[in-house]
Structures are given as C-alpha cells and as structure tokens.
Amino acid sequence: MTEDSSEAPRRVRVTAPRTAARATGGSFPVAREMAEQSEVGQLFVASLIRSQLRLALVVAGGFLVILIGIPVLLAVFPDINSVTILTVPIPWLLLGLGIYPLVIGCAVLYIRSASRNERRFQDLVDDD
Amino acid sequence: MTDALDSTGLQLNPAVGYTALVLVALSTVLIGIYGLRISRTTGDFYVASRTVRPWWNASAIGGEYLSAASFLGVAGLILISGVDALWFPIGYTAGYLMLLLFVAAPLRRSGAYTIPDFAQARLDSLLVRRVTSMLVVVVGWLYIVPQLHGAALTVRITTGLPSWVGPLAVVVVVSLSVVTGGMRSITFVQAFQYWLKLTALAVPVAFILFRLGADGREITAGGSAFTADLNTTADASLYGTISLVIALLFGTLGLPHVLVRFYTNPDGASARQTTLIVLGLLSVFYLFPTVYGVLGRIHTPELAAEGAADATVLLLPGRIFDGATGDVLSALVTAGAFAAFLSTTSGLVVSLAGVVSQEFFQGSVTGFRRAALLSALVPLIIALLTDSLALAGSVGSVFAFTASTICPLLLLGIWWRGLTDAGAVAGMLVGAVLCGGAIAATALLGPLAGDPSVWLAQPALWTVPAAFATMVLVSRATAGRRPASASRVLARLHTPEAR
Numbered sequence: 001m002t003e004d005s006s007e008a009p010r011r012v013r014v015t016a017p018r019t020a021a022r023a024t025g026g027s028f029p030v031a032r033e034m035a036e037q038s039e040v041g042q043l044f045v046a047s048l049i050r051s052q053l054r055l056a057l058v059v060a061g062g063f064l065v066i067l068i069g070i071p072v073l074l075a076v077f078p079d080i081n082s083v084t085i086l087t088v089p090i091p092w093l094l095l096g097l098g099i100y101p102l103v104i105g106c107a108v109l110y111i112r113s114a115s116r117n118e119r120r121f122q123d124l125v126d127d128d
Numbered sequence: 129m130t131d132a133l134d135s136t137g138l139q140l141n142p143a144v145g146y147t148a149l150v151l152v153a154l155s156t157v158l159i160g161i162y163g164l165r166i167s168r169t170t171g172d173f174y175v176a177s178r179t180v181r182p183w184w185n186a187s188a189i190g191g192e193y194l195s196a197a198s199f200l201g202v203a204g205l206i207l208i209s210g211v212d213a214l215w216f217p218i219g220y221t222a223g224y225l226m227l228l229l230f231v232a233a234p235l236r237r238s239g240a241y242t243i244p245d246f247a248q249a250r251l252d253s254l255l256v257r258r259v260t261s262m263l264v265v266v267v268g269w270l271y272i273v274p275q276l277h278g279a280a281l282t283v284r285i286t287t288g289l290p291s292w293v294g295p296l297a298v299v300v301v302v303s304l305s306v307v308t309g310g311m312r313s314i315t316f317v318q319a320f321q322y323w324l325k326l327t328a329l330a331v332p333v334a335f336i337l338f339r340l341g342a343d344g345r346e347i348t349a350g351g352s353a354f355t356a357d358l359n360t361t362a363d364a365s366l367y368g369t370i371s372l373v374i375a376l377l378f379g380t381l382g383l384p385h386v387l388v389r390f391y392t393n394p395d396g397a398s399a400r401q402t403t404l405i406v407l408g409l410l411s412v413f414y415l416f417p418t419v420y421g422v423l424g425r426i427h428t429p430e431l432a433a434e435g436a437a438d439a440t441v442l443l444l445p446g447r448i449f450d451g452a453t454g455d456v457l458s459a460l461v462t463a464g465a466f467a468a469f470l471s472t473t474s475g476l477v478v479s480l481a482g483v484v485s486q487e488f489f490q491g492s493v494t495g496f497r498r499a500a501l502l503s504a505l506v507p508l509i510i511a512l513l514t515d516s517l518a519l520a521g522s523v524g525s526v527f528a529f530t531a532s533t534i535c536p537l538l539l540l541g542i543w544w545r546g547l548t549d550a551g552a553v554a555g556m557l558v559g560a561v562l563c564g565g566a567i568a569a570t571a572l573l574g575p576l577a578g579d580p581s582v583w584l585a586q587p588a589l590w591t592v593p594a595a596f597a598t599m600v601l602v603s604r605a606t607a608g609r610r611p612a613s614a615s616r617v618l619a620r621l622h623t624p625e626a627r
Contacts, residue, residue, distance in 0.1 A: 045619040052622060053543050056229040063225065064377075067218070071369045095214035096418050100411035103225050107407050110229055111400050118397075118624040 041125065048121040052114060059110045066102065070094055144455045145286025148462035152324070153301050156470055159317045182398050186405035188315045189389045191322035191467075192475035193220075193406075194413060195271075196278025197523035199325060199468040202414070204437035206421025207428070213421065215369055216524070217414035219376020221407065223527075226377050227386070228403040233396035234542045234621035241391055242483050243384060243534060250541045252611040253549035259556055261487045263533050264384045267526060268480040269507045271383070272473055274522045276511035278438070279469040285442055286462045294469075295511045299504045302474040306481065306504075307497045314478055315392065321471040322409065328464020329416035332445045332457040336423065339448055367589065368582045372524060375588030379527025382534030385475035388482065395625045420444055441465065477503045525567045532559030532591040536599050545618055547599065548609040555599025563591040 074080055074091055083090045198220060205213035240246040243264050248257040276295035283294030305317060380386060393399040424431065424440040427447045431437050442465060445457035480503035481496050489495020533556045540547045540555075566587035573584075583590070603610075611617075 042615065042619070045615075045623060049543070049618060049622045060226060060229050063222070067222070067373065068370055071366055075366050089211070091211050092214070095211060095218060097415070099218050100221065100414075103222050104404070104407050104411060107225055107228055107404050111404060114233070114400065115397065122624055 044121060044124050048117060051117050055110065055113050055117065059106050063102070063106050067099070141455055141458075142287045144459045145283070145288075145462055148286065148459040149283070149297070149466055152463045152466045152470065153297070155320070156301060156305055156317055156467075159320055162316065182393070182402040182405055184315065184319050185389065185392055185402045186409060187319035187322045188392075189318075189386065189402065189406045190409040190413065191318035191320070191325070191471045192385055192389065193410070193472070194322065194325055194468055195472035195523065196275045196465070196468050198414070198417065199329070199465050200278055200281070200438045200441050201274075201523065202417035203420035203424060203440045204431075206418060207424040207437045207440050208432045210425070212369065214418065215372055216376070217417065219373050219527075220380070221410040221414060222373075223377050223380025224403055224407050224410065227381055228400060228407070230539055231381055231387075231542065232390055232399045232403045235387065235538070236390050236393050236399035237396045237621050237623075237625070238617075239620075241388070242479065242486070243382070243387055243538070244483055244487070247537060247541065247552070250611075250614075250617055251547065251549045251552055252613060253552075256549045256552050258487075259553050260534070260537065261483050263556060263560060264483050265480055265503075267382070267530050267534070268384050268476045268503065269510065270526045270529065271385075271523065272476050272504070272507035273511045273514070274526075275469045275473045275476075276507060277514075277522075278465070280511070281436075281438055282442060282462060282465045282469070285439055286458075292512055295508055298466075298469045298473055299508045301470055302477055303501055303504050306474055306477050306500045314474060318471050318475060321467040322413075324467045325464045325471075326409075326413055326416075328460045328467070329413070329420070329441070332461055333416055333419050335453070335457060336445065336448045337419075365582055368586045371528075371582075371586035371589035374592060375524060375528035375531050375586070378531035378535045378588075378592060379529070381538055382530030383527075384479040384483070385472070388479040389475075397624070417441065473504070525570075528586070528588040528591065529560070529563050529567065531588050532563040532595045535592070536595045540596070540599055540603075542618075542621055544600075544603075545614045546603050546607065546610065547614075548603045548606045549611075550606040550609055551599045551601075551603025554602040555595045558598040559591055559595030562594055563587050566591065 070091075080090055085093060198217070202213065202216050205216060235246065238246050238249060240249050244257045244261040247260040248254065276298060279294035279298045280291040281294070283289055283297065284291050287293075306314065390399050390402070393402055420441050424437075424444055428440055428443055431440055431443070441461055442458070445461060446454045448454070449457060477500050481500035484499035484503060485492070485495040489499055536555050536559065537552050541552070566584045570581070570584045573581075
C-alpha cells in the first residue's frame with residue numbers, strides 16, 4: 001500500500017462512481033472479446049461456466065454434508081456428548097476447533113481447481 | 129434500554145473506560161486523516177482505486193465484518209446456551225467459504241460498485257435496481273442497530289454514562305471519518321481495527337489462562353464448564369440449528385458492506401486470494417470469544433440470569449485480576465469492543481451511502497456525504513427507541529433476511545442465464561415478505577411455547593428455498609424477458625482477466 005509520492009496522481013474532483021467504474025473497469029484482452037463473440041468462443045465460455053459451477057457445487061455440497069452431519073450424528077447418538085478429551089467434550093472440540101481447518105481446506109482445494117479451469121480456458125482461447 | 133446492569137453494580141473503573149474509548153476514537157480519526165492525504169482520485173474515494181493488496185484487503189474485511197455480535201455476542205451466547213452457540217462463529221466464518229465458491233471472483237469481474245449496480249447491469253432493468261437498493265438499505269439499517277445497542281451496553285458498563293451516549297459517539301466518529309476519507313482511508317482504518325480486535329481479545333485471554341494455570345486452578349473446572357446448563361429455556365432443536373446455519377452461510381453473501389470490499393481487489397484471482405486470507409483471519413479470531421464464553425461459565429455465571437450475557441467479555445478480565453493489571457486488560461477489551469462497533473458501522477455506512485447517493489443524489493460527493501449522514505442517523509433513532517436483545521441473535525435475523533432476498537439474486541444472477549427481471553423482483557419480494565414477517569412476528573409475539581415458534585424464530589430453512597423457487601419459476605414463466613445481454617455479461621463474469 002505504500003505509494004511513491006513522486007508518482008502519486010494529483011487530487012481530483014470526485015465524480016459519480018458509475019462513470020468511474022466504466023473507466024477503470026478492467027482491460028479485457030482481445031482473446032476474450034473474440035471468445036465472447038465467435039460461436040466456438042461461446043461454447044468455450046459456456047463450458048467454463050459449467051465446470052466452475054460444478055466445482056463450486058461439489059465443494060459446497062461436501063462441506064454442507066459434513067457440517068449438517070455433525071448435529072444429526074449428535075442427535076442420533078447422544079452418548080458422544082459424554083466422551084471427553086482433557087475434560088473437553090467431543091462436540092465442543094468438533095464445533096469449536098475442528099470445523100475451521102475443514103473450511104480452510106475446502107477453500108484451498110477450490111481455489112486450486114478454479115484457477116486450473118481458468119488456465120485451461122485461456123489456453124484454449126489462445127490456441128484459437 | 130434495559131437497566132439490568134445498574135442494579136447489580138457491575139461496572140468498571142470509569143477512568144479505564146474513558147481512556148479506551150478516547151484512544152480508539154482518536155486513532156481511528158488519525159488513520160482516516162492519513163488515508164485522506166493519499167486519497168487523490170475518484171477511484172481512490174469509492175473503491176480505493178481497486179489496487180488494495182490481498183493482505184490489506186483481507187484485514188480490512190475482517191475488521192469490518194467482526195461486529196458487536198462477534199466481539200461480545202458470541203461469548204455471551206456461549207455463556208447462556210453452551211455448545212449450541214458455537215454454530216454462530218461457524219456460520220459467520222463458513223459464510224465466506226460460500227462467498228468464495230459462488231460470488232467472489234465473478235462479482236469482482238462484474239465491474240459494478242454496489243449490489244444494485246450489479247443487478248442493473250445483469251438484468252438491464254431499473255425496477256430491479258430500485259427494489260435491490262431498498263433491500264440493501266433495509267439490511268444495512270437493521271445491521272447497524274445491534275452495533276449501536278452493543279455500543280450502548282459497552283459505554284454504560286465501562287464509564288457509567290447513560291445508554292444514549294454510546295450510540296451517539298459511534299455515529300459521530302463514523303460520520304466524521306466516512307465523510308472525509310472515502311474508501312481508501314477507510315481501508316486503512318478497518319485493517320488496523322482487525323488487528324486491534326484480535327489483540328484486545330488474545331492478550332487478556334493469555335494473561336487469564338496463565339494466571340489460572342499459575343494458581344493451580346483447573347481452567348475448565350473439571351469439565352463442568354461445558355456441562356452446566358445456565359439457561360434451560362434455550363434448548364436448540366435440530367431444525368433450529370440447521371436453519372440457523374443456512375441463514376448464516378448464505379446471509380453473508382448478501383451483506384452490502386462485505387460485497388463492496390471485493391471491488392477493491394485488482395482482479396478476480398486476487399479476490400479469491402483475499403477471501404482465503406479472510407477465512408484464516410476469522411478462524412483465528414473466533415477461538416477467543418469461545419474461550420471467553422467457556423471461562424465466563426465458571427467466573428461470571430450470574431450474567432446469564434440477569435440478561436447481561438453480552439457483557440461477559442468486558443467484565444471477565446476484571447474478575448480474574450485486581451488493581452492495575454485488571455484495569456489495563458479491561459481497557460484493552462473495551463477498546464476492542466469499541467473498535468468493533470466503529471468498524472462495522474462505518475463499513476455499513478460507506479456501502480449504504482454509496483447506494484443511497486446514486487439512487488437519490490446523482491452520485492456526487494456532496495450527495496455521498498449527505499447520504500452517509502442519512503445512513504447513520506436513521507439506525508441511531510431506531511437504536512435509541514428499542515431495547516437490546518442478545519446481540520448474536522439479532523444479527524442472526526439480519527443474516528436470514530439477506531439470505532432470503534439478496535443471496536438468491538446474486539447466485540442466480542451469476543450462474544443462471546435464464547434469470548429475468550420479473551423473476552428477480554418476485555423472488556426478492558417473496559423472500560422479504562416471508563422472512564420479514566417471521567422476524568416481525570417473533571419480535572411482536574415474544575417467545576412462544578411449542579413447535580411453531582422455532583419455525584418463526586429461525587425462518588431461513590423455508591424462506592430461502594421459497595425465494596429461490598419463486599425466482600426460478602417466475603423467470604421460467606417470463607422467459608421472453610431475458611435480457612439480450614445475458615450471455616455477454618455471464619462471459620464477462622466468468623472469464624479470467626489477461627495474463
């Protein structure tokens with residue numbers, strides 16, 4: 001976040017954000033424009049969206065099954081409540097500590113696969 | 129507001145409270161001014177020029193997101209209802225996982241600044257934009273109110289001043305920093321406040337655990353800290369738990385102050401990186417309120433009976449330590465709590481002001497400033513007129529509301545090209561009426577006995593699917609209204625930026 005003061009832009013009058021958004025809205029590469037317009041390109045995009053959605057649903061589904069599984073398990077086998085490690089009952093350990101590594105694990109898994117999908121798409125478009 | 133605490137005389141040394149509050153307010157304003165000096169362009173003002181690095185941005189998101197409900201409410205709820213309360217921090221954290229999976233990168237690529245901007249760009253409809261704007265404003269106001277209740281509680285306990293001083297102080301500091309600095313300086317302030325909040329919880333806990341260990345006292349009282357049930361009325365059902373988790377997981381997707389932060393990332397990939405860091409920061413943070421709650425079950429159990437459980441974090445250090453050490457640690461948690469109200473409130477005010485100023489003031493900076501004042505004053509009035517409920521619980525209702533309204537719009541808008549403007553409006557209205565009705569009914573009828581009350585108290589499990597179903601069915605029925613630009617917009621959302 002440090003900024004070199006010599007290249008800092010001059011202060012300006014702030015204007016409506018819609019125009020600002022358009023002005024700074026990101027540069028879209030030529031390959032991407034082509035992908036959006038040609039028929040083959042549209043097929044590539046559609047397949048990218050499908051694979052990203054499938055990935056997100058699989059990760060979310062797996063996480064939710066484990067998450068919802070915990071209260072269901074505790075409701076079906078209430079005896080688990082009396083098992084303790086160093087006086088801390090198992091449900092407290094699972095819910096207070098155990099979930100968080102699972103959340104982060106899911107996130108890492110997803111980011112890797114999602115970036116791989118995007119790289120594959122870009123390779124396809126660049127070859128075109 | 130409630131006076132439960134006055135009778136019990138549970139108060140800290142006022143000098144401690146004043147010192148902590150003044151220090152936090154001063155450092156917030158100073159960092160804001162520093163940020164203003166380097167806030168030069170329009171882009172800086174609204175979205176910090178979209179150049180905020182992932183670590184800064186993630187700290188800022190954490191600073192903004194960890195509200196009164198997290199800092200005070202989670203420990204209070206654990207004090208009252210034990211293991212069931214652990215679902216709150218899980219939901220608050222895992223909400224960001226859902227955000228990462230379904231929203232983060234596409235939303236960044238949309239190039240829109242607010243949720244209404246996104247809705248208009250995606251569906252090409254002014255009506256959708258209006259409806260979304262109104263929902264965003266309602267959500268924001270509802271979310272600010274519990275922050276101000278938390279401020280009222282904290283100021284009363286720590287300084288002995290009347291309840292209205294806390295909310296007023298928060299609104300004044302927030303208005304000052306938002307009106308002057310814009311997004312870039314707010315990013316600095318929020319990032320600083322995450323680390324302040326973490327330190328404010330972690331250091332006293334370390335001292336307390338060390339002291340208890342040195343005294344040879346059993347930290348968990350032989351496990352009875354976990355089993356003692358302090359409030360037998362709060363018995364969570366399986367339905368209630370699952371519904372709460374759904375509300376928290378999907379409610380995070382629609383929070384206006386969370387989403388605006390993603391526009392400050394340089395590109396989609398860094399939006400994902402930011403979210404991953406946020407997950408780490410939140411996971412670490414939530415360990416501490418949990419420890420406070422467990423310790424509170426042994427050392428401050430009377431707070432549960434007096435309806436003052438949210439004060440657990442503030443009072444616990446003073447219970448373990450006497451004299452100067454107790455004062456310093458109490459000052460630290462007080463500062464952290466105040467930082468929590470300030471950062472969440474200012475984040476919400478910034479994002480609401482963005483929406484309101486574009487809707488009613490043509491997006492000029494003067495308009496932004498007027499809108500910021502408006503966004504802060506309305507919740508202040510509501511907060512002064514209403515009583516504080518359990519903080520974590522009232523924030524939970526707001527999550528259920530966003531999960532039933534804005535979340536379906538975002539998810540279907542990003543992933544389904546069949547969404548139409550009619551479908552979006554119908555779905556949001558159905559979700560708002562059902563969920564808002566359930567929340568209002570719970571508030572008006574009070575705690576009911578029997579089965580129907582949990583269906584109303586935790587409505588997400590049926591209102592979220594109802595909103596999704598309405599949106600899909602109405603969109604199918606009005607397929608002719610699909611915007612011609614749908615394919616192009618979706619392609620833009622999902623294709624990566626240039627390498």
